[in-house]
Amino acid sequence: MPKTSLNHYMERHATPPETLVNLLAKADITINGDAPWDVQVHDETVYRDVLTRGSLGLGQAYIEGRWECARLDEFFHRVMRANLDEALGGWGKLQLLGDVLRHVLFNLQTPQRAYQVAQQHYDIGNDVFEAMLDSSMSYSCGYWAHAESLEQAQQHKLDMICRKLDLQPGERVLEIGCGWGGLVRHMAMHYGVEVLGITVSKEQQKLARERCAGLPVRIELMDYRRLDGQFDKIVSVGMFEHVGPKNYGIYFDTAHHLLKDNGLFLLHTIGNHKTALQTDAWIDRYIFPNGKLPSASEITTAIEKKFLIEDWHNFGQDYDRTLMAWWEKFNRAWPELQFQYDESFYRMWKYYLMCCAGYFRSRQGQLWQLVLSKRESTRMYRSMRPL
Known part of the structure; x- marks a missing residue:
């Protein structure tokens, strides 16, 4: 019509x-x-x-x-x-065609555009995230296998990552996309490693530095494409969704170059059940501009000839429970937050958390942790699940 x-x-x-x-x-x-x-x-x-x-x-x-x-x-x-x-x-086929062409023809995640998602989303105000998240301020899926609360689920997730990486005292670790510093702090405090965390968010950098004061941790505001040096272990949690297919090659090339031959790289990312040419228009406009969820085939194609897959762990249904826990905390905190944010923000945030919960509940959405190693590695890796 x-x-x-x-x-x-x-x-x-x-x-x-x-x-x-x-x-x-x-x-x-x-x-x-x-x-x-x-x-x-x-x-x-x-x-x-x-x-x-x-x-x-x-x-x-x-x-x-x-x-x-x-x-x-x-x-x-x-x-x-x-x-x-x-x-x-x-x-709205013209709009759909425009969205597809935008993703196919243009690189929406260039170094110049890398900071846009921070300006629109991560820098909206630390008070929102402090109210919604657990004490570690982990803004990614918790691990609920034996957890009874959001706090436990996130602590179990942080420790699972450290154990999958087989962290050893004195190692040098890189976190690409360190958020508010929850994981880097946990690694430095409990595993005795030296950590470099990078973020594109000024608000995250400021709070992460405060939370990691006195620890062997550096938090830098920078794009991953500017990194150099050598690291025993690399980890990236909830950042790969912002990389974009046109940059998968340089992302994994960068990680390969930075990782020592016997090192390990843990990639924690949301995954889509199938390859899509564009992202959801509402999420792109209101929540995560320029984002793109990878499919399994996109990841395996991108890492071919760069890394071997030591482990691939899917616990996507845990994200549903995590999101609902975030919503409960956010909603409970709204009487205080409403003095800083309007009703439209409340409805936008509710819509965001609820549509994401439905996405994972439907099993369109997955949550993957991959442990990757170089072919040059001589270490024997044993896949593990904690608890």
């Missing part, structure tokens, strides 16, 4: 378009229904925006309060489990 005809239709009809009703029915979702995952539409312009702008229109309408859902996480779980997000992405 042409856009002008669609607008005219919306002006004359109070009921939702049959196309949208039938699509949502495949996921057992009813518009203005009684189930907690049903959507409650307060403004009929939602239909127009979804049909013309796909996921971007859906998310913007939620931020503006034009629709509601009691269990937003379950709404997204059902949408993605039934692969309806692909149909949503297909609407």
Whole structure:
């Protein structure tokens, strides 16, 4: 239906378009229904925006309060489990084509653009992240196999990484994307290693330096492409999602060059269930600009002739539980945070956490930890799982 005809239709009809009703029915979702995952539409312009702008229109309408859902996480779980997000992405074909061409034709993660995600997301205010995260301020998936709280899940994750890397006292370690310093602090305090952590976020660098004062830790504001030196171990947690396919080669070339021949490299990253040509338009606009989730085949192609895979561990369903724990803490802290942030921010942040929880619950989203070594290595590596 042409856009002008669609607008005219919306002006004359109070009921939702049959196309949208039938699509949502495949996921057992009813518009203005009684189930907690049903959507409650307060403004009929939602239909127009979804049909013309796909996921971007859906998310913007939620931020503006034009629709509601009691269990937003379950709404997204059902949408993605039934692969309806692909149909949503297909609407607004010119926009979809533009998103695909943007990722295919341009390098969205050049050194000059590397700091954009920090400016839009990581530097919004440490108070939000301090309220939402655990005491280590780990902004990545926790490991819940034997954890009963977010605090335990993140501590278990940090220690699992150290043990997978077989850290030894006196070793020199690099963390690419160190966040607020939780892992570098843990490694230095409990394993006696010297650590260099890099980040593109000024706010992260400032707080990480404060938290690591007195430890053999350096925190530098820099892009990974500027690194030099030699390290016994390298780790990267939740940063690879910002690298982009056009830079996978230089990313792994850089890690290969920096790692000693008998060293180990642990890569912790979200992974998509299949290779996609673009990222979700709403996430790209509001949360992580220029990001791109890798598929398994993209990673294996990029590391070929550079690294051997010693271990590949998937615990993606733990991210659902992590995200819901973050939401609970954020929501509980909102009475204090609301003096610094408006209602639109609250709805944006809720939408972000809930759609991500649904993404992992549907198993479209994975969480991978890969342990990589050079072919030149003479060490015997034994895969391990803690606890």
